[in-house]
Amino acid sequence: MSHSPAANSPEVFDEVDPHGQHHYGQHESHVIVGPFMLRSVLAVLLLFTVLTVGFAQAEIAIQNWFGYELPWWVNVVGAMSIATIKSILVMAIFMQLRYDNPINTVAMLFCFFALGLFLLFTGLDLFTRGTIYDFKAGQVVKGGTGQGVATANGVPIADAARDRFKQLIATPEVKEHLIVTNAVRAAAEDAAVHGQPAAAAALNAMADRMMDLHAVKVHTPEAGQQNRTAAEISRMADAMRSAGNAAGADTLAAAAKSIKGLNLAEAGASYSVEAEFARLAAFAHGGEHHHAPIVSTANESRARSGLSGALTTESGRGTHAPAAGH
Amino acid sequence: MAAHTHASHADHAHGGGHHGSYLERKGGLLTTIWDWATTVDHKKIGVMYLFAILFMFFLGGVAALAVRLELFEPVRVLADGKITGQFFGPADATNINAGNNIYNRLFTLHGAIMVFMVIVPSVPASLGNFFLPIMIGAKDVAFPRLNLLSWYVYVLGSIFAVCSIILGGVDTGWTFYTPYSTTTDADHIKVVFMVLSAFILGFSSILTGLNFVVTIHKLRAPGMGWFDMPLFCWAVYSSAIIQVLATPVIGITLLLLAFERIFRIGIFDPALGGDPVLYQHFFWFYSHPVVYVMILPGMGIISEVLAVHAHKQIFGYRAIAFSSLGIAAVSFIVWGHHMFTSMSELASAVFSALTFLVAIPTAVKMFNWIVTLYKSSISINAPMLYVLAFLFLFAIGGLTGLPLGTLSTDLHLHDSYFVVAHFHYVMMGGTIMALMAGMHHWWPKMFGKAYNEKAAMLGCVIVFIGFNITFMTQFFLGTQGMPRRYASYIDEFHTLHQWSTIGSGIILIGFLIHLFVFLASLAVGRKAEQNPWGGLTLEWTIPSPPIEHNFEHEPIVKHGPYDFDSVLPPTWDPADYPVPNPSAGGRPAVAHSPEPKD
Amino acid sequence: MSTLSSSSGKSFWQRYVHASHFRSAAEEFDAVKLGFWLFLTTEVLLFGGIFCAYFIFRTLYPDAWREGSHLLDWRLGGLNTAVLLISSYTMAMSIYCVQKGYFTRAKWNLFITLLCGAAFIFIKIAYEYIPKWSVGKRPGALFDYPFAEHAQLPLWWSVYYCGTSIHAAHVLIGMVLIARVLYRTHKGYYGPTHYTMVEVTGLYWHLVDLIWIFLFPLLYLIH
Structure with missing residues (x-):
């Protein structure tokens, strides 16, 4: 062919x-x-x-x-x-x-040339928006910097989202969920200390699932988390026993028992929304920053970035927003 | 240029056999309608475009007249709470805004229709579609089905616009500036409809431009080198390049605007961290080059019509050809002059300096046209009158662009009636005058019918007078401080506004005369000759109206498009030819003589 | 042109006659390609708007952009890049096969291209859009992610969703075109002397790849 x-x-x-009479330049x-x-x-x-x-x-x-x-x-x-x-x-x-x-x-x-012109001249405006020339400094009042803060109804959207989430983790169901999660995590650490890596891994995986933003925010936890979690750990213990790891299964059974016996009211007294939030944020960043330096806590980093509700101006165009400097 | 003499190729087996006029009816009414609706003939598509555009021109014109009527009297709230001077609005209005909102919708309607549905496609999609392939000796445009698609896309876009109007109209201004376009009627779909309309029309524009570029590159007849093309083709080519490169940016802009309205994504919303002026950059990156899409094909018509009716070789062919490309190139780096009051100082200064570059290729064209007229043999008829009107009005429009391009003066004239007058002088005084020149010039060729020359000339004079009364007054209004887009004004402006409204009525009379001239020509006009004006380009070598495949055999080009000094126009009797050849001392040689040119 | 004689036993591509306003099939092919390249320039400039928004806001809000980039998983982006590159290769191979007349191989290549396109969309939606959207990583006013460190993070998601969704729409359109070419190859429309639509569809698919080659580092890697 x-x-x-x-x-x-x-x-x-x-x-x-x-x-094509002459066939020159033919391609x-x-x-x-x-x-x-x-x-x-x-x-x-x-x-x-x-x-x-x-x-x-x-x-x-x-x-x-x-x-x-x-x-x-x-x-x-x-x-x-x-x-x-x-x-x-x-x-x-x-x-x-x-x-x-x-x-x-x-x-x-x-086409690429036109695209280059587009970027060049748009940037020429946007990046020199806040510039004030010395010889005019006495006459001109500095206006916007071209930098805004995302707001809705005067509250920065990011702040609003955070506040909504804090309200969420203060609700009784989520509170129970998170207390139980912390207990599972503590049990995992305990198991690791007592030389039961298999049990520790299983408990850690469970805690990871429970701390995931999906589990906390998307599939909002229901009441009765304590008993369900204890029952699940018991099932895990049975599975481990039938797999032949009796010591690990014992550790798990003990963990299930301790979670079942957890006094929610007592644990709830020391429950802090801020600390929980920080823990979840650190977990989210650890879990998702596949190539990022792990941020210690969200609050710290927020303080570092200088972000808070007070920094938004009325026009929504924050003049105190993080500087664009490189 | 290489040798131009060689035998023509035989037509392809299935290419011949269509020797009837393209207007010939194929059967009954339904058959004819179906034939037109599914045609891939560039001539029929050009005619369909022409009528669609003229219909939209009518709609936009009605909106313009309504705007002028509203401005005939200033709106006042009297001591007893009654409102006077409001032409549109509830009869027993107690709220002044009810009527003013109607005014906002009217000027938006006028602007959007005239820009997106009339002036951008006007010349290239109608006359360009019809004549570009013929002028370069092709049977059709490169992609005929795409061409038909572009017409349907145009109609679809227009339908969206009409839907938006029926739903209550849009008051954002034709530029859809944020935040007007993101906040007004926030819960209503009609703004999205209007934006989608412009988005869809952009596709039509891209398809047409793409088609023309490929047609010119690939389908020129033997002997038709780049510099043997009529200047109209150069102009359409330049504007087609702009259409292809600039239109997609308005596509993404309007898409983002639609997202902004539907999801509030915030790219143009300062409350969400975005920047409304970024919208202006996006918008004008398209819309400034498109200003030249509007005017370049018109300039091409002027080059064509002026040379033919002055019976003279055009002066500076290459200069005019390259100035078209020059305008196309410069058009991409001057958009910022629409935004002097919203940009950073540095960017404004840079854009102001760059803007003056446009004056160079434009002036090159202007001077070349005027030199061509010098000592030529001018026939005064409707097309030529429109050319002269173009030269006069476009010169004013161009020169008043200078104070607007100058940063310091623009800060005062910005958003005033001076701007309104300026762009009407270049858009209407430029493009529409050129379109009218082209329509009269090619009417006999398109429909095979002559029109009444005297009546057409009368119409032209009336339009010209009315135009100047309407818009010259607006220059004065603008310099005195009348801002654009206001339904009312202070008493000092009363007289000038009234004159402007009267002028718009005179324009209406002029266009009505043209309407009757064209309708009469179609109904009872005598049969047009093949070459009524004595043109040398290829469309005058074929019958009026053209046959279905344009040419019986593929033409071979042997002389330049404007060699009036050395070539006798096809079908012309040497005895009637007005210009004796001064160098040869006798009559010019007959067109299509066997000798090669040069 | 002997191949153009209309004999009923021959495939469509063997009987294909170029449109009458072109002088030859080669000229038609050339014209279609030029036309399509012009169309591709419009596509590049369409995405130019997204690139411009990215460029402007990245420069204005580098910290928010860095944070946003860290919230994307480069492994998913890299996987999708590989999927698209492989599909580009199979698309180019299918053109080669049609040119050579290896129709079965051509169809397999087109089919793999189609599968890759579907895989891209699946990864995009199932592993990126849905998990991100559900935890509140949404554009603009819809933003509801509790752990934002920078106030402009919603804007990052706007640019991310606009860019990738318009790109994904192009992938879908490309898949429709490829499915059409696959069907028509099966029916014998294309062959060594006539494969314009295969070539043109290939150009479109490569452009989709090209855009992603830039979107991937801009969104996932640059920080």
């Missing part, structure tokens, strides 16, 4: 010579890019994907282990350069720009 385009289409269009429309080339390009593309992820991870590792924060542009320039190389490969080989009529490349270049 070999196809010879030259035989089938003697007239390949040419700008200077629309009828090949039907280029066939072979499997070897395509596979090589795919391999290189996947390699670059690994590279760009590794690059970002390496930066975090440097930050975590050596405490050295690379300048912000290293990350951006690195990732964008790799993305550019990848996109050039895709366009040149997969999309066959390399073999194509150059006008298609020109069209694409014009």
Whole structure:
């Protein structure tokens, strides 16, 4: 089935010579890019994907282990350069720009140029919005900085979301859920101390599930959590026993018993919404920051970022919002 | 340029055989309607576009007249609580805002319809669709079905706009600036309808532009090099590039605006951390280049009509061709001059400086046209009158752009009637005058019917007078401090506003005359000649109206589009040709002579 | 052109005659490609709006952007990148196979491309959109995530959802186009001398990949 385009289409269009009478400057429309080339390009593309992820991870590792924060542009320039190389490969080989009529490349270049102008001039305005020139300093009152704080009805949306959540964890059902969760966590630590790694892992996994934001916020816990959890741990103990780990099963059974005997009212007296919130936030960040330095507590980091309800201005355009400086 | 003489190719087997006029009816009424509704013939699509656009022009015009009527008298609340001077509004109004809201809806309606549904597609989609392929010697545009699709998309977008109007209208202004567009009628779908309408119309515009670029690149006839193309094609090409590159940005802008209204995502909302001026950047990155989509094809018509009716080689062909591309290029870096009062000082200064670059290619065109007219043999008829009107009005429109591009003066003139007058001088005085010039110039070719020249010239003069009365007064109003988009004004402006309204009535009379001229031409006009004006471009080498596939055989181009000094126009008798060839001392050579040009 | 003679025993692609306003099939192919590249420029500029919003707000609110980036799982993003890259490869392979007349292989490649597209959408929705949305990582006024450290985090989610959802819509459109090409390849519409739509669909699919190549580091990696 070999196809010879030259035989089938003697007239390949040419700008200077629309009828192909002279056959000069003739280009090949039907280029066939072979499997070897395509596979090589795919391999290189996947390699670059690994590279760009590794690059970002390496930066975090440097930050975590050596405490050295690379300048912000290293990350951006690195990732964008790799993305550019990848996109050039895709366009040149997969999309066959390399073999194509150059006008298609020109069209694409014009498009990127226009995009560049768009970003450049929009940035020119947005990033110099707050600038005041010295020679006018006496006449001009500084206005907005181009930086706003997300608010709804005067309360920053992020603050509102946090307050709603704190109200949620103060409700009796969630309170019970979290007290039980902490008891499970304590039992897990206990098991670890007493040399029962299997039981500790099972209890920790259970505590993780219970501390997940889905379990707390999405599937709002119902009352009776204490008994249900104790029953589940008992089932886990039975399973472990039938698997042949009698010591582990005993630990679990003891944990179930202690949770069942937990005095909720007593534990609730020392329950602190703020501490619980901090614990959950730390857990969420630990669980989700797959490449982030673990933030100690949400409250601390909030204090660090200078965020609080008092910082919002009436117009919603906070002049005290975190500075954009690099 | 390479050799231009070689044998024409035989038509493809299935390409020939259509030698009847494209207007020929294929059967009964239903068959004809179906034939038009499913046609892929660029000529029929061009005609359908023309009528759709003229209908929307009528709607937008009615809104304009309503706006002017409202402004005939200032709105006043008397001591007894009665409201006077309010033309639109409840009869026993006690709340002044009820009527003023209607005014807001009217000017939004006028602006949105005129910009998105009339001026942007006006010349390229109608006359461009019809004549671009013929002028470069092609049978059709590159993607005929896409062309038909673009018409349907246009109609769909227009229907959305009409739905929005029926639901009560939109009062955001045609620019949909945030936060007007995100907060007014917040619980109502009609603003989303209007925004979606503009979004859909953008697709129509992209499809048309894309089609034209490919057509010009790939379908030029043998011998038609880039610099053998009529200047209209250059202009349409330049504007098509802008359409392709700029329109998608309005697409994403309007999409984000719709998200903003539906989900409150906050990108343009300062209360959520966004920036409303960012919307203006997004909007004008499209809408400023599109100003040149509106005017460039009009300028192409002017180059065409002016050379033919002056019977003279156009002066500075390459300069005009490249100035079209120059305008297209510069159009992408000047959008900020719409936002001098909302941007940072640095950005304003940079944009102000860049804005003046536009003056260069525009002036190149202007001077070349005027030099072409110098010592030429001008036929005074309706198309030529419209060309002269264009030159006069566009010069005023262009020059009044300078104070608006200058940062310091713009801060005073911003959002005043000076701006309103300026863009009406370039949009209506430019594009609409050019569209009228082109419609008269090509009417005999499109429909094979001649029109009444004297009546058309009368209409042109009336439109010209009415236009100047309407908008010249607005320059004065603006410099005296009349802000735009107000339903009322102080007493000092009363006289000028009244003159402006009277002028709009005169424009109406002028356009009604044109309407009757065109309808009469279609109904009882005598058959038009093949080449009534003595043009040299390819559309004059084929019958009026053109046959279905434009050309019996693929044409071979042997002379430039404006070689009036050396070539006799097709079908013209040498004895009637007005310009003796000065260099040869006799009559010009006959067109399509076997000798190659140059 | 002997292949153009209409004999009923031949497949559609063997009988294909180019549109009459083109001079040759090669010219038609070239024109369609130029037209489609122009369309791709419009797609790039459409996403240009999202990139611009990202660029502006990232520069204005670097801390919120850093926080947002940390809330995304690079493993899911990386997996989706690999899925799309592989699908781009199979798409390119299907063009090669049609050019060579290996129709069964072409269909398998198209089918794998389709599967990859579906996998991308599935990962996106099941592992990213639904878990994130349900715990309150939502755009703008809908935001309800209790542990935000920076006030502009809702804006980050706006940009994230706008960018990825418009991209996902493009993936879906691409899948429809590929399904159509798959069907028509099966019916014998395309072959070595006529495969314009396969090529064009491939271009579209590669563009979807191209956009993701930039979205992935911008959203998941840059911090």
